[in-house]
Amino acid sequence: MIDYVNIIVKSIFVENMIFAYFLGMCSYLAVSKSVKTASGLGAAVIFVLMVTVPVNYLLENYVLAEGALAWLGEDYASYDLSFLSFIMFIAVVASIVQLVEMVVEKFAPALYGALGIFLPLIAVNCSILGGALFMQERQYASIGEATAFAFGSGIGWWIAIVALAAIREKIRYSNVPAPLRGLGITFIITGLMGIAFMAFLGIEL
Amino acid sequence: MSAKRESLFSKKNMKLIKDPLNDSNPISIQVLGICSALAITIMLENAFVMSMSVLFVLIMANVVVSLLRNLIPDKIRIIVQLVIVATLVITVDQVLKAYVYEVSKQLSVFVGLIITNCIIMGRLEAFALGNKPGPSFLDAIGNAFGYTWILLVVGFVREVFGSGSIWGIKIIPDDWVYHINPDTGLTEGFYEHNGLMLLSPIALFLVAAVIWAQRSKNRKLIEEN
Numbered sequence: 001m002i003d004y005v006n007i008i009v010k011s012i013f014v015e016n017m018i019f020a021y022f023l024g025m026c027s028y029l030a031v032s033k034s035v036k037t038a039s040g041l042g043a044a045v046i047f048v049l050m051v052t053v054p055v056n057y058l059l060e061n062y063v064l065a066e067g068a069l070a071w072l073g074e075d076y077a078s079y080d081l082s083f084l085s086f087i088m089f090i091a092v093v094a095s096i097v098q099l100v101e102m103v104v105e106k107f108a109p110a111l112y113g114a115l116g117i118f119l120p121l122i123a124v125n126c127s128i129l130g131g132a133l134f135m136q137e138r139q140y141a142s143i144g145e146a147t148a149f150a151f152g153s154g155i156g157w158w159i160a161i162v163a164l165a166a167i168r169e170k171i172r173y174s175n176v177p178a179p180l181r182g183l184g185i186t187f188i189i190t191g192l193m194g195i196a197f198m199a200f201l202g203i204e205l
Numbered sequence: 206m207s208a209k210r211e212s213l214f215s216k217k218n219m220k221l222i223k224d225p226l227n228d229s230n231p232i233s234i235q236v237l238g239i240c241s242a243l244a245i246t247i248m249l250e251n252a253f254v255m256s257m258s259v260l261f262v263l264i265m266a267n268v269v270v271s272l273l274r275n276l277i278p279d280k281i282r283i284i285v286q287l288v289i290v291a292t293l294v295i296t297v298d299q300v301l302k303a304y305v306y307e308v309s310k311q312l313s314v315f316v317g318l319i320i321t322n323c324i325i326m327g328r329l330e331a332f333a334l335g336n337k338p339g340p341s342f343l344d345a346i347g348n349a350f351g352y353t354w355i356l357l358v359v360g361f362v363r364e365v366f367g368s369g370s371i372w373g374i375k376i377i378p379d380d381w382v383y384h385i386n387p388d389t390g391l392t393e394g395f396y397e398h399n400g401l402m403l404l405s406p407i408a409l410f411l412v413a414a415v416i417w418a419q420r421s422k423n424r425k426l427i428e429e430n
Binding site: 019020021022023024025026029030083084085086087089090091094095098120123124125126128129130133134137177178179180181182183184185187188190191192194195198 | 233236237238239240241243244283284287288291292294295298299313314317318320321322323326404405406407408409410412413416417419420421424427428
């Protein structure tokens with residue numbers, strides 16, 4: 001159990017998707033003007049990450065990795081399909097996003113109303129594909145650990161975008177130098193938040 | 206044939222190359238492709254390899270999508286585009302692994318993330334889907350170089366001040382840097398590398414500085430808030 005908590009804490013604070021790796025920056029900068037929409041996008045990212053990472057984990061360990069096809073018989077044990085992982089991962093992400101969108105629309109119209117416009121955007125959000133690629137690189141031991149990682153990363157992303165949106169709502173009242181208004185000051189705020197998050201470096205339970 | 210060639214390099218088309226370098230720069234104005242721009246600029250060499258990969262993928266994807274633009278059904282265009290881009294990125298990844306293995310290790314997941322680099326999807330959606338291959342090609346070159354110069358500036362500053370070298374060649378002698386002389390046990394040198402430059406948040410400040418400079422020069426670009 002402690003392993004799972006450890007992975008979650010690590011991926012929220014130490015290896016935060018935004019502050020440590022800058023993943024999903026495009027939508028992070030574009031959709032952080034109000035806390036409400038930012039929170040909606042963050043929730044959609046958590047949701048999609050928690051669905052796609054476990055699926056990609058299965059794909060990686062039973063199809064793509066070296067020797068992963070051994071379950072088909074001895075003849076297949078030597079195949080290494082890992083060069084296909086980019087295209088497989090992105091295909092899985094894109095199709096799952098489409099599926100999730102349809103399922104949510106049918107069974108949870110209220111949630112669809114809240115996430116609706118963000119869901120299609122998420123297919124091309126770096127943090128989703130990044131989650132799958134980090135999962136592949138770090139070689140988590142079980143599907144549970146991979147899901148814990150996905151959950152933690154999603155929460156970390158949500159915290160980052162909501163915090164930025166809250167600051168941007170307040171910064172409207174300050175006197176920012178004209179050329180820095182908008183994008184420039186947002187970059188600087190994100191940088192300062194990134195430095196603050198470095199205080200968590202090395203934390204382990 | 207000659208008339209066609211003339212139109213390819215007409216004034217309107219040259220604008221496609223020049224604009225993204227400055228007034229509609231993909232990073233500082235359109236806010237596309239930030240993720241990779243910030244994470245891999247510790248060394249100039251990494252920044253250069255990354256820009257060249259993006260250049261290749263962007264040009265090929267723009268031209269291919271532009272050629273297929275009348276065949277792609279509107280509903281599934283995102284998936285079609287992703288498959289085209291992913292194929293190109295796999296090619297780049299394999300080439301990098303074969304020829305510059307060290308750099309490809311340092312770029313780690315960021316090569317794969319070219320697939321979802323917003324510059325590529327953004328240009329495909331905004332330009333290649335509605336224009337002929339010729340202009341799409343020029344648009345890709347312009348945007349890729351707009352991305353490249355910012356990456357190179359950020360990479361240059363971070364490498365010079367962070368590790369005192371350019372392209373891996375030392376420009377600040379080791380004698381100048383603080384160190385303990387093993388013979389005398391005394392501290393020597395008068396210079397200290399700026400460790401902050403090696404951390405990731407500094408890239409954000411540097412891009413903000415570029416934005417600041419660019420918008421003070423061209424006041425039209427200033428945002429409301």
